[in-house]
Amino acid sequence: MKPLFQTLVAAMQDALQPGEQFTLGFSAEQSQFVRFNHAKVRQAGEVSQASAQLRLIREGRQAEQQVTLSGDTPLDRQRLISALEQLRQTLPLLAVDPYLQLDQSAWHSLSEQAQPLPGLDQVLTLLDREAGDLDLVGIYAAGPICRGFASSFGAFGWHQANSFNFDWSLFHGNGQAVKANYAGQCWDADDFSARLRQAREQLGFLGRPAVTIEPGSYRAYLAPAAMDEIAGMLCWGGFSAQALATGNSALQRLYNGDAQLHPMVSFSEQVSGSLSPAFSDEGSPRLDVPLIQQGKALQRLVSARSAAEFELLANGADSYESPCALSLAPGNLPSEQILERLGTGLYISNLWYLNYSDLPAARMTGLTRFATFWVKNGEIQGPVSTMRFDDSLYSLLGSQLEDLTREREMILSTSTYGQRSTGSSHLPGALVKGLTLTL
Known part of the structure; x- marks a missing residue:
């Protein structure tokens, strides 16, 4: 070619x-x-x-x-x-x-x-x-x-x-x-x-008797695939210079300095070594961009068009200003200790059908679906029926975050709409002290 x-x-x-x-x-x-x-x-x-x-x-x-x-x-x-x-x-x-x-x-x-x-x-x-x-x-x-x-x-x-x-x-x-x-x-x-x-x-x-739990706040472990759904929501304008300049970013409060995440949370656009090209669709070289460091906003993704409109310095973002290779730094939780550290709570393999319930508050809602289990004293008891969660990113990756796993999973986009995607994410799992289930 x-x-x-x-x-x-x-x-x-x-x-x-x-x-x-x-x-x-x-x-x-x-x-x-x-x-x-x-x-x-x-x-x-x-x-x-x-x-x-x-x-x-x-x-x-x-x-x-x-x-x-x-x-x-x-x-x-x-x-x-x-x-x-x-x-x-x-x-x-x-x-x-x-x-x-x-x-x-x-x-x-x-x-x-x-x-x-x-x-x-x-x-x-x-x-x-x-x-x-x-x-x-x-x-x-x-x-x-x-x-x-x-x-x-x-x-x-x-x-x-x-x-x-x-x-x-x-x-x-x-x-x-x-x-x-x-x-x-x-x-x-x-x-x-x-x-x-x-x-x-x-x-x-999944063959064990289903466990029924009531709506409320539960200790939970979110596997990397579940974290990928949350990270995917942040890519909807969360780091976009255009969205931030017009007040349409879910991370508005973070970038304004009115809120912060847990010090363990560091997101970056990690193009080097990824499946994505080192140049944008607008024709600019791409570099790795630190987006959030130790829970505080750092840089945003700036396309050439946003740079001209809002008097900013472009940093190689595509026209839609969404991360193409989002990376979340690892934590200290060994994967073999996940159930032990979870103790009693929810093991969530996947989340599904996410959307914002309150965009300015970075509040998301969605469903548990595939392989969500109730864990008691570090042992899986049985599957939990599909439930709806509704919680803020400032809670899940802020006040309620206990740890991130040492091991991370490289997740490539499965999108084949028109062509195979080059997008990816590199994410750990997350142990949280409280996840709010509403239904």
């Missing part, structure tokens, strides 16, 4: 007229998808696709168009030239963009992470050995993902990374399920087997 991208960049440079500038984004993947039911392959296929995002700029005006690419270089070059002509006709009809700000530096970035991926036969053999007798439903996706960016100012970025993502659920005969995931860039058969065995063990607990 890289030679195709380089050819298209050269074509744009040759076709450019005096006074014009361009940026060219590139996305591609070669993915293998497998769907499972009852731990058997039910559907398998491959997706190979590529597209280019062409933006033309002249005299303060900009217009862009996405072009689907075929892989046939002469044909794709012609498609892009045709798109350029259409943009030229469109530009005079547009108003001058007051917040247009372009990175005019000739930066260069090259990253090719070519770790070998497992053969499908290896995955199927392990799956049959560890879970062949179970009702496993899931999706396995693997393959290289490519991102590119170039501009008429001389900037050039290329990012290619191999990754795999296996997202599955184990269903009990009573209709309850355990949800699990194994994803990354370096396949380890032992880690995969351990993840399957852990899910099988939790499935056994």
